Amino acid sequence: DVKVTQSSRYLVKRTGEKVFLECVQDMDHENMFWYRQDPGLGLRLIYFSYDVKMKEKGDIPEGYSVSREKKERFSLILESASTNQTSMYLCASSLSGADTEAFFGQGTRLTVV
Amino acid sequence: DQQVKQNSPSLSVQEGRISILNCDYTNSMFDYFLWYKKYPAEGPTFLISISSIKDKNEDGRFTVFLNKSAKHLSLHIVPSQPGDSAVYFCAAIGAGGTSYGKLTFGQGTILTVHP
Numbered sequence: 001d002v003k004v005t006q007s008s009r010y011l012v013k014r015t016g017e018k019v020f021l022e023c024v025q026d027m028d029h030e031n032m033f034w035y036r037q038d039p040g041l042g043l044r045l046i047y048f049s050y051d052v053k054m055k056e057k058g059d060i061p062e063g064y065s066v067s068r069e070k071k072e073r074f075s076l077i078l079e080s081a082s083t084n085q086t087s088m089y090l091c092a093s094s095l096s097g098a099d100t101e102a103f104f105g106q107g108t109r110l111t112v113v
Numbered sequence: 114d115q116q117v118k119q120n121s122p123s124l125s126v127q128e129g130r131i132s133i134l135n136c137d138y139t140n141s142m143f144d145y146f147l148w149y150k151k152y153p154a155e156g157p158t159f160l161i162s163i164s165s166i167k168d169k170n171e172d173g174r175f176t177v178f179l180n181k182s183a184k185h186l187s188l189h190i191v192p193s194q195p196g197d198s199a200v201y202f203c204a205a206i207g208a209g210g211t212s213y214g215k216l217t218f219g220q221g222t223i224l225t226v227h228p
Contacts, residue, residue, distance in 0.1 A: 004156070009154075031214055033215070033216070035218075040122070040220060041220060042117075042119075042202060042218045042219050042220040042221050043157070043202060043204075043216075043218040043221075044218075045215060045216075045217070048214075048215050050214060056215075058215070090156055090157070092156075092216075094214075094216075096214065097214065098144055098145055098206050098207060098208050098209075098213055098214055099144070099145045099162075099164060099206070100145075100206075101147055101159040101162060102159075102216055103159070104149075104156030104157045104158070105156050106154075106155055106156050107154065107155065107156050109154070
C-alpha cells in the first residue's frame with residue numbers, strides 16, 4: 001500500500017512565525033503535491049513537484065514556498081504565517097503521467113493565531 | 114477561474130436509493146477524471162476513475178459516466194449506504210499544457226445517506 005505521511009495532524013502557530021509542513025511518501029513516486037482545503041473552495045493546488053529539486057507553482061502559491069531535496073520528501077514552508085493561512089493542508093503523491101491517481105496523506109490542520 | 118465545478122454543495126438520499134453526484138469541467142485538455150471521497154479530519158481516498166476514451170467505468174456499487182461533448186461527468190452510487198456519507202470531490206488531469214500531471218479539483222459535494 002502506498003503510504004503518504006504528514007508530520008503533524010494538528011498545528012497551532014503564531015502570526016509571523018515560519019512554519020514547516022513535512023510530507024514523506026514510500027512508493028518512489030515522481031510527483032508530489034501540496035493542496036489546501038477550505039469550505040466551499042475544494043482542494044486548491046499550492047505547489048507541485050515532478051522531480052527532485054523541480055517545482056511548479058499551483059493556483060495559490062503566494063505566501064508559500066517548497067523544498068524537495070530527496071525524492072520521498074516534499075516540504076511546504078510558510079515564510080511568515082498569517083491568519084488567512086489557517087486551513088487543512090494535504091500532501092499527495094503520484095506516478096508521473098496524466099492517467100494516474102494521487103494518494104493523499106491524512107492532512108495537517110493548521111491554525112494561525 | 115474554476116475549471117472543475119461541482120454545483121451541488123450537498124445531496125441527501127435515503128439508504129438503498131441511488132446517489133448521483135455531478136461534475137462539469139471547462140478545460141479541453143483534461144483527459145483523465147477521478148472521484149475521491151473524504152471523511153472529516155482525513156485525507157481524500159481514491160474511489161474510481163475514467164479515461165476520456167471511455168464513457169463509463171464501473172466498480173462495484175460505483176459507476177462513473179463521462180459525456181465528453183458536454184464536458185460533464187457523474188458518479189452513481191447504487192445502492193447508497195449510510196457509510197457513504199462523506200464529501201465527494203471530482204478531479205481532472207490534463208493531457209498536456211500547464212495542466213499535465215496535476216489534479217484539479219472541484220469544490221466538493223457533501224453526501225448524506227439517511228438510514
